[in-house]
Amino acid sequence: MTATYRLQLHAGFTFADAQRAVPYVSDLGATHLYLSPVLQAAAGSMHGYDVVDHGRISAELGGREGLEALAATARAHGLGLVVDVVPNHMAMVAPETANPQLWELLATGPEGPVAHWFDVDWAALDGRIGLPLLGDTLAETLARGELVLDEHDGRPVIRYHDHLFPVAEDTAPADGADEADVAAVLEKQHYLLASWREKDTVLNYRRFFDVDGLIAVRVEDPDVFEASHRTLLELNHRGVIEGFRIDHPDGLADPEGYLRMLRRASRIGTAIWVEKILEKGETLPEAWECDGTTGYDGMRAITATLLDPTTAQTLSEAWAATGGERDLQVTLAAAKREVVERLLGAERHRLVRRASEVLPDADPARLEAAVAELLVACEVYRAYARPGRPADAAAQRVIDDARERATAARPDLADELADLSRIASHPRASQAAEVDFAIRLQQTWGPVMAKAIEDTSYYRWNRLVALNEVGGDPEMLEHAGPEDLHRWAAHQQAHWPLGMVALSTHDTKRSEDVRARLIALSGDAESWTVCSEAFAEAATEHGVDAPTAHFVWQTIAGVGDVAPERLEGYLTKAVREAKEHTAWVDGDAEYEKRVLALAAAATTHGPLKAVVDTAVDHNREAIRAVVLAQKLLQLTVPGTPDTYQGTEVVDLSLVDPDNRRPVDYDARRDRLAALAATADGGSRDLDDEKLLVTAAALRLRHDLRHCFRDTGAYAPVVTSTRHAVGFTRGEEVAVLVTRAPQRLTASGGWADHLLTLPAGLWRDELSGAMHEGGPVRCAEVFETMPVALLRRVHI
Secondary structure (H helix, E strand, O other): OOOEEOOEEEOEEEEHHHHHHHHHHHOOOOEEEEOOOOOEOOOOOOOOOEEEEEEOOOOOOHHHHHHHHHHHHHOOOOEEEEEOOOEEEEEOOOHHOHHHHHHHHHHHHOOOHHHEEEOEEHHHHHHOOOEEOOOHHHHHHHHHOEEEEEOOOOEEEEEEOOEEEEEOOOOOOOOOOHHHHHHHHHOOOOEEHHHHHHHHHHHHEEOOOOOOEEEOOOOOOHHHHHHHHHHHHHHHHHHOOOEEEEHHHOOOOOOHHHHHHHHHOOOOEEEEOOOOOOOOOOOOOOOOOOOEEOHHHHHHHHHHHHOOOHHHHHHHHOOOOOOOOOHHHHHHHHHHHHHHHHHHHHHHHHHHHHHHHHHOOOOOOHHHHHHHHHHHOOOOOOOOOOOOOOOHHHHHHHHHHHHHHHEEEEEEEHHHHHHHHHHOOOOOOOOOOHHHHHHHHHHHHHHHHHHHHOHHHHOOEEEEEEEHHOOOHHHHHHHHHHHHHHHHHHHEEEHHOOOOOOOOOOOEOOOHHHHHHHHHHHHHHHHHHHHHHHHHHHHHOOOHHHHHHHHHHHHHHHHHOOOHHHHHHHHHHHHHHHHOOOOOOOOOOHHHHHHHHHHHHHHHOOHHHHHHHHHHHHOOHHHHHHHHHHHHHHHHHOEEEEEEEEOOOOOOOOOOHHHHHHOOOHHHHHHHHHHHHHOOOOOHHHHHHHHHHHHHHHHHHHHHHHHHHHOOOOOEEEEOOOEEEEEOOOOOOEEEEEEEEEHHOOOOOOOOOOEEEEEEEEEEOOOOOOOEEEEEHHHOOOOOOOOHHHHEEEE
């Protein structure tokens, strides 16, 4: 395995469609297709993470037959398959019959055969699972006759629009039931129907983040693990599937234990990656039996390499001029508190119930306040204390740090925080409430972080939105540089040599090339200031707050020419996620219209469009340099690079669903063939150049695998200027890129700056130029392109 190519599957792009793309992906140079989830998902799913049946390959995608046909075609072209696995949750959607285990759970309750599948706090509702999905209160819904007794497959059910709920055995009424009978029947069921606005008090199952329609699965139970993974593991042992990407391991009760089970159940040699967001300074636990993360940490290091810190003051002043909060940490703290109080009430209440069981003499109100402070105080996605065991040193540090920050914020709660931290650190295996509290606290930290940071703060704090990315660091601007990449690469090489390296994923807020355009623009202080001031003035005219206008202009500059419906959909999502002036629930439609009107004015003929277009045009060469540099770095640093569908050419996509738009593989295939036919030169645009970089790097990885694996040591290339960054892989590959190109041009260009190549003769796989080892002039290396991929020539 040397590189993966990610495909997003759905009814509009099935296994058969993927099969047709196989020859192209093979020609591009990837060794594995990396597929979004393939198990049966909810009808109409566009992403596959809402699994309803672990025992079936998705019928919409083509079923088992289609998957096996895809694998056979891939194998014939030298490719293997990697699939996305969703162990944390299942879909809870209408009709509930689609999910066999959920249907059984609702029918048989806490004593039923599948109760152990799901993470439900049965005691909270006296043995019932709360389903807050009605449009109104239960009484009002009954009064309107929206809940009716019916039959499905010969058994009695209660129907609510598209929803179906089973009627437990021996609780069905006589024929001709009226409204009173429906209410009486509901009283006897193992579920409690309620309004969606009552979720804080009624919802008692663990969710995926704050998504009510995704119910958590207790995959730590060996029986549940075996049943939920049987189909995928059988295909793995038959050679159909060669690798697994694990979605959201932080949601599991015991990520380490899960990965151990999966590794031992998988075919020898199976690659396993985890979707893990590592915060600044955090590393993946060494005990995890996997091959690394899905690559956000590598993305952050590459971004840091290409930023120009010298413009940080200008960008900070422009942001401050909008009236936006200057300190990101203040924004993060406020967002965390909002998420804990408004979005995750059900999770907070469960933790308080457990804490009260362990500490029966404590004041409930003080315990609730202490739990909230502890949730707000954690600065990573979770600790990794294993269930029923004392925390190890790393987990203890996370818990202690959270306690210290919480105590600093609320010294009056020091005693309660100390008690809660002790329970989290050293739960007694014999005390179920202590173990449950310790596990649930860790599982709730992740949603707090994700919702507060990625889905709130990163839509509010808009100094440079290219850095507001999953796993990103918006504060890196002042101190970023090549050292970040070299440190990360050394760690990756030593500990996770197969770890994925990503630039775009199905979860990124902006595609790699949108970010590249903004990184390039951020190096031009004058253009940045002009755009910022123009939109600040326009914000007043349109009745939009200046921080949002700052977000709007960066979005437009990053995405370029964009269809109105795409931009409108994205901006509507963005301002709702920010939760400052509108929201998904009870939002402000008039405010949203004003934001869209500002965007429309900036994308049609007029002064706003002119200032953005001028800034982009003025920085065309800088954009070119950043686009090509980050792609080449991604494909050649230690690890397994993943190319998200279509991003081998310039792709200007925004957050999902925008990044799941159809990819024209025929056009890409033709472009790749044309490149091969004009290998010695010819006119090329940036799409061609990015495709050239991608294909050349992937083929080199394939041909010189030893240079990119165990024997392929990573070593920085010595240069006389920080505008040139490079490294060698083994003894046969050298990679060189340009950084901060605007400042380089302003200072007079490369002049006499040198870089030092290892001894020998080197051929640039991108330009065909030849270079002798030793000191080489940067101007010579970067004569035709701002990047170089050198291969040692053996004479």
